[in-house]
Amino acid sequence: MGGLLYKDFLAVKGRKTVIIILALTALFLLARIFLPGADTENSEGFMYDGFLWTVPALLTVSGICLPSLWTKSLIACDEKKQIQAMIKSLPSGRNSRIASKYIFIAVTVYALLSAEIIWCKIYSSFAGNNSFSTLVETLTSFLIVFASASILIAGFELPFFITLGSKKATAVKTALLECLFLLVIAWIFFGNLDIIGKLDLFDFIEWAKSHDFEINITAVLLPVISSALYYLSYRLTCRLNKNREADYDG
C-alpha cells in the first residue's frame, strides 16, 4: 500500500505541492508577524487585516477543488503500461489499487484541512478585533463542512474515473460542468439577479451567529455522513471493478 500511495504522490507532483504549501505558510507567517492587524478602522493594521484575510480564504477554496483536480492525474497515471506493470509487481492485496486512491484523497483532504486551520490560526493570532477576524472565525467554523464537501465530491468522482478510465470520465465530468455552466448562464439571462445584489458577507456572519446550533450540528454530522458515503463509494467501486482488479493482484 505504501508503494501505491507513493506512486500516487509522485503522479500528482505531490513533493512540489508540499514545498509550495510549506513555503507559502512560512511566508504568510512572516507577513502576519510584520503586518499585524488593528482593532480600529482607518489604521494601517485594519488595512492589513482586510488584505490578509483573503489568504486563508483562498487556500480554503483551493482546498475544496484540489482533490477533485487531482483525480484525473491519479487515474491517468495508472493507465500507462509501465505503471500497470509496476503495480502488478507490488506485494499488494485485492482492491489495493482502488483503496490507495481513496486513501490518497482522504489523506490529501486531511493535510489540506490541517494547513487551512494553521493558516486561519496564524491570521487570527496577529489580527485586530474587527469584522475581518469575525469573518475568518466563521470560515474556521465551516472548515469541516468544506472538507466534507471535498470528500463527497471525491466519493462521487472516483467510481466514474476508476470504472470508465480517465478519458471517458473526464468527458462525463466536463459535460456535467458544462451543464452547470449553462444553467448559471440561463439563470443570469432569465433568473432573478436581485439576490446577488443582496448578498453580503457580513449579513452571512450575522446569520451564522444566529444559527450557531444548526451550524454546529451540521459540522458534527456532515463529516460522519460524508465519511460513511465515501466508504460506500469505495465498496461500490470495488464491486464495479471486481473482474478488472483481479489483473492487478500482486
Next chain:
Amino acid sequence: MTDNKERKIILRNLLIYLAVTFGISWALFFAFVVSGKSLDFAESEGAADIATTLGMLCPAIGVIITRFITKEGYTLTGEGSMMLGIDLKNRKYIFYIIAILLPWIYSEAGNLLKIIIQPACFDREFFRLAVPDARTAYIYPLMGIVSGVFFSIGGLGEETGWRGYMMPRMIKLFGTAKAVIIGGIIWGIWHWPLTYAGHNFGTDYKGYPFAGFAAMALMCVIDGILLTFLTVKTGSVWPAAIMHAVNNTMPSALQFFINPEKVTGIMTDSVVSFLVHFTPAAVIAIAVLAVWLKSERKAKTPKKI
C-alpha cells in the same frame, strides 16, 4: 532490553532527538515569553493559540531532523518506522474507539468529581449564559470529538515525536514501567515555558510557577501512560494523536454547568482544580498500566508444559 552497543546507539539517537526538539520548541516558546504576550487563553487567545499550535508541530519537525542526522530513514510503517500507518485488523479498531471516547469519559468524570466536592458550584442556569445557544452545550462533547479527529494535526505533531520516536526507544532502554514515568516527565518539562507563561493554569495560583511545573509533569506522566499504551498496542501514532487532540478540546458537557463564581476555597486555585479534574484520568491510567505490566510479565514467563 537490548545489548550494550545497541543501547548506546538508541541513547545517542534519543539525546539527539531531545536536543533538537527542545531546541526548536523552546526557542519558539521563549520568543513568545520574551515578547511579553501572555499564553493564558483567558488573556491572550491569539498568542496562546499560535504558540501552542506551532509548538505542537515541533516534535514532528524534531523527528524529521533527527532521522536525517541519524540516517534512520523515513519509513512510515513497521519496526523502527515513524509509525504513521493505520491498521484496523485484529480488533485494533477498538483502540481507536477508546482513543476517541476516553477523553470524553474522563473529562465528564472529572467535572462530576468537582461538582461532588463542591455541590454549590453546580448551576443549571449558568450554561445559558456560557453558550449563545443552550442546545450547543449538549452536543459539545460530540463537537469536541469531531473537531479533535479532523483537526488532529497538532496532536499528530506531538505524538509523532513523543510516542512515535521517544517512547519506543525509552521502552527499549528502561522497560515499560520506568519508560512511561521518565518519558512523561520529559514531556512535562517540555511544556514548562508554556506553563511559566500562563498556559493551562494561568499565573495566579499558589506556588507559581513550580506548582504548575509539577502538575504539568504529573499530567504528562498520566496522559503519557494512556497514549503510549495506545501506540504500542496499535503500532501507530494515530490513536494517540486523536486522543491527544480530543483531550485538548476538553469535550465535557458538564463544564457548562459549573459556575466559576460559585467555586470557593481551595478549588479556586487553578492547579488544585486541575488536579481534581484529572483524577479520573489518573485512576484509569494506573489501572491500564497495571494490566499492561501484568500482561507483559505473563508474556515473558515461560509456559509450563
